[in-house]
Amino acid sequence: MSDMNGPKGLTRRQLLSRASAAGASFVVGAGFVAAPNGAWAMETAVLKPQTMATLVQMARDIYPHDQVGDEFYVIAVKGYDTDAAAGGIEEGVAKLNAAAKAAGHDSYLAAGWERDRVDILRGMEDDPFFQQIRGGLVTGLYNQKAVWPIFGYEGASYEFGGYIERGFNDINWL
Amino acid sequence: MTAPFELSDDSVVVIIGTGAGGGVLANELAQKGVSVVALEAGGRHEPQDFINDEWDSFGQLAWLDPRTTSGDWRVAKDFSGLPAWIVKSVGGTTQHWAGASLRFQDHEWKARTSYGDVEGASLLDWPINAAEMDPWYTMAEDKLGVTRTGDRPGLPGNNNYKVFEAGAKALGYKDVHTGRMAINSDENRDRSMCQQTGFCFQGCKWGAKWSAGYVDIPQGEATGNLEVRSQSHVARILHNDTGKVTGVEYFDKDGNLQMQKARIVCVAGNSFESPRLLLNSASSMFPNGLANSSDQVGRNYMRHMTGSVYAVFDKPVKMWRGTTMAGIIQDESRHDPSRGFVGGYELETLALGLPFMAAFLDPGAWGREFTTALDHYENMAGMWIVGEDMPQATNRVTLNSDVKDQHGLPVANVHFSDHANDIAMRNHAYQQGQAVYEAVGATRTFPTPPYPSTHNLGTNRMSERPEDGVVNKWGQTHDIENLFVSDGSQFTTGAAENPTLTIVALAIRQADHIASEMSAGSL
Numbered sequence: 001m002s003d004m005n006g007p008k009g010l011t012r013r014q015l016l017s018r019a020s021a022a023g024a025s026f027v028v029g030a031g032f033v034a035a036p037n038g039a040w041a042m043e044t045a046v047l048k049p050q051t052m053a054t055l056v057q058m059a060r061d062i063y064p065h066d067q068v069g070d071e072f073y074v075i076a077v078k079g080y081d082t083d084a085a086a087g088g089i090e091e092g093v094a095k096l097n098a099a100a101k102a103a104g105h106d107s108y109l110a111a112g113w114e115r116d117r118v119d120i121l122r123g124m125e126d127d128p129f130f131q132q133i134r135g136g137l138v139t140g141l142y143n144q145k146a147v148w149p150i151f152g153y154e155g156a157s158y159e160f161g162g163y164i165e166r167g168f169n170d171i172n173w174l
Numbered sequence: 175m176t177a178p179f180e181l182s183d184d185s186v187v188v189i190i191g192t193g194a195g196g197g198v199l200a201n202e203l204a205q206k207g208v209s210v211v212a213l214e215a216g217g218r219h220e221p222q223d224f225i226n227d228e229w230d231s232f233g234q235l236a237w238l239d240p241r242t243t244s245g246d247w248r249v250a251k252d253f254s255g256l257p258a259w260i261v262k263s264v265g266g267t268t269q270h271w272a273g274a275s276l277r278f279q280d281h282e283w284k285a286r287t288s289y290g291d292v293e294g295a296s297l298l299d300w301p302i303n304a305a306e307m308d309p310w311y312t313m314a315e316d317k318l319g320v321t322r323t324g325d326r327p328g329l330p331g332n333n334n335y336k337v338f339e340a341g342a343k344a345l346g347y348k349d350v351h352t353g354r355m356a357i358n359s360d361e362n363r364d365r366s367m368c369q370q371t372g373f374c375f376q377g378c379k380w381g382a383k384w385s386a387g388y389v390d391i392p393q394g395e396a397t398g399n400l401e402v403r404s405q406s407h408v409a410r411i412l413h414n415d416t417g418k419v420t421g422v423e424y425f426d427k428d429g430n431l432q433m434q435k436a437r438i439v440c441v442a443g444n445s446f447e448s449p450r451l452l453l454n455s456a457s458s459m460f461p462n463g464l465a466n467s468s469d470q471v472g473r474n475y476m477r478h479m480t481g482s483v484y485a486v487f488d489k490p491v492k493m494w495r496g497t498t499m500a501g502i503i504q505d506e507s508r509h510d511p512s513r514g515f516v517g518g519y520e521l522e523t524l525a526l527g528l529p530f531m532a533a534f535l536d537p538g539a540w541g542r543e544f545t546t547a548l549d550h551y552e553n554m555a556g557m558w559i560v561g562e563d564m565p566q567a568t569n570r571v572t573l574n575s576d577v578k579d580q581h582g583l584p585v586a587n588v589h590f591s592d593h594a595n596d597i598a599m600r601n602h603a604y605q606q607g608q609a610v611y612e613a614v615g616a617t618r619t620f621p622t623p624p625y626p627s628t629h630n631l632g633t634n635r636m637s638e639r640p641e642d643g644v645v646n647k648w649g650q651t652h653d654i655e656n657l658f659v660s661d662g663s664q665f666t667t668g669a670a671e672n673p674t675l676t677i678v679a680l681a682i683r684q685a686d687h688i689a690s691e692m693s694a695g696s697l
């Protein structure tokens with residue numbers, strides 16, 4: 001992902017100097033979201049950076065895998081950063097933040113515990129916005145080939161001659 | 175060598191759909207010198223075209239034209255537009271299938287007699303019996319090259335099987351083996367040997383698994399008697415005023431409506447499309463649809479009692495390596511009402527890749543309860559449950575005129591609710607499946623709900639009496655003598671076994687019947 005290298009060729013230091021914290025996991029600046037340590041950054045085209053950060057956190061809270069880095073969740077939701085999708089997403093995230101406020105947090109991202117954020121999500125489980133994000137993640141996250149090795153899944157095998165010589169029956173603990 | 179037949183040639187047999195039923199029937203008739211035009215909605219996909227990637231393959235092969243759902247089955251909620259996971263391609267769903275090839279048990283041919291009067295079920299005995307089917311089964315096993323039949327050895331067990339077998343033996347199950355599979359298990363045959371690639375559901379790139387698409391269709395074409403027109407979607411079956419069918423209207427690959435004349439028409443579009451086509455062919459003479467004087471077209475839809483059990487262990491399994499369906503436990507397939515239900519079920523190993531596991535393990539689920547299961551994907555083993563479900567008149571395919579497909583035709587609505595017997599059997603199977611894995615140290619087990627249907631049966635069922643069903647013992651419609659049904663929709667009841675071997679055996683038998691009636695001049 002080229003936009004993971006920092007918007008407009010900014011160095012990590014320059015980038016972080018233009019950003020402010022969004023929850024514990026993200027910093028946002030004008031037109032971009034980044035990791036607090038600058039390890040990755042993503043420019044947004046239409047969505048507010050704060051909205052994108054919220055979406056990424058929401059994605060992780062829906063399908064939390066602690067061994068999977070944020071960059072994969074970013075890839076899973078960045079398709080919503082388009083003219084066609086953004087309006088509905090801004091509205092949905094506004095609803096999410098309103099639900100967070102009603103639960104006593106400044107915003108969704110400001111809720112520090114996963115448990116609190118999950119409670120907020122449970123409260124809007126039947127909402128079409130929640131279902132849109134959850135449904136999209138099923139392929140958006142788990143169908144990324146780069147994610148598969150993290151789970152041990154080996155993907156295509158034909159080009160390697162199948163598993164007949166590569167351990168189809170190598171189990172040794174039974 | 176493909177035979178080009180004229181649209182106006184009214185001496186041909188037209189077959190609609192080229193899957194397990196239609197593809198085999200087309201080849202068998204062509205071998206007997208009968209001229210056949212096979213019309214197939216899907217395109218041609220050869221082994222080299224298949225993709226070792228679950229979603230990409232799904233996009234390539236699956237039937238994605240619109241359908242709608244109703245009833246209390248969970249599929250209607252989680253996959254409302256996708257009641258079935260079946261294929262639109264030359265070869266039909268045999269491109270996707272796993273290859274498990276089992277004969278019905280004798281008592282299953284007479285389900286009504288064997289099980290008695292089950293409340294709410296529309297059980298019937300088949301008008302054929304086990305002895306009559308025996309030679310056709312043998313021919314089907316030889317055609318498909320089924321392992322553990324004839325002189326064909328079994329396949330070797332993969333990791334997923336070894337876990338399953340160890341658990342089964344620990345529980346005391348006896349009838350446990352690597353299955354009777356239409357997958358080549360040795361090197362000395364015309365198809366290549368299984369390379370344990372593990373993408374059987376995505377089309378076997380080695381051609382080790384039998385498919386009507388790359389086995390029967392080319393054989394039929396080589397005779398010069400078979401013409402396959404792919405990307406040709408049949409819209410309507412036509413008839414004359416004596417009530418005999420005369421041909422079909424279809425949309426060709428460019429979307430133009432064509433008319434092919436026919437001496438005989440055989441419908442083999444799988445259990446949603448076949449009744450849909452008969453219903454969409456309604457006319458002033460047949461206002462309820464063709465061959466529907468019994469009002470049975472579309473009714474008694476069966477999908478097998480299914481479900482899966484996945485389990486996580488403290489060590490790796492890597493279930494995706496090797497044949498997708500790598501073995502079977504048959505001990506529960508008997509009819510033994512002391513378990514609290516009639517009929518029986520089979521347990522068969524099954525593996526999904528990570529992308530499909532995420533979609534199907536517990537559709538709609540989220541949060542850590544779900545994701546911690548996937549975290550241990552590498553340590554998972556899995557099995558599929560397939561058992562006899564009860565036919566019910568209210569489980570049915572009807573036309574939904576509010577929704578039209580790309581050709582403007584009303585789509586099929588699929589209504590399904592489980593029978594109490596189905597639920598009792600599924601609960602028993604979940605318990606046994608979980609026990610199998612717990613017996614070898616599973617740390618967590620998952621009784622997984624049924625996927626969109628892969629086995630679709632019964633919507634044009636076979637019956638002795640015309641008022642009970644749509645076709646007779648030859649698959650010939652009770653109402654129209656030159657109209658046949660040739661796919662899984664003929665099934666009177668579903669039995670516990672995966673259906674394709676029986677569909678193929680019935681197609682071979684039907685070809686024999688049609689060819690001899692044609693030469694006797696009675697058709």
Ligand SMILES: Cc1cc2nc3c(=O)[nH]c(=O)nc-3n(C[C@H](O)[C@H](O)[C@H](O)COP(=O)(O)OP(=O)(O)OC[C@H]3O[C@@H](n4cnc5c(N)ncnc54)[C@H](O)[C@@H]3O)c2cc1C
Binds near residue numbers: 216
């Ligand atoms: C993932 C998976 C695994 C399976 N594993 C097994 C297994 O291990 N063992 C087993 O026994 N069975 C298995 N099955 C089931 C098996 O594939 C089906 O039972 C069998 O293929 C059904 O045969 P059929 O002739 O009824 O229909 P199909 O094989 O589905 O063929 C129907 C064909 O008709 C075409 N068609 C439909 N409507 C029209 C129209 N209007 N005009 C023209 N063409 C049309 C379709 O495009 C399709 O090609 C599996 C299925 C799936 C999806």
Ligand code: SF4
Binds near residue numbers: 372374378
């Ligand atoms: S496991 Fe065997 S049958 Fe299945 S796709 Fe691979 S080679 Fe073909």
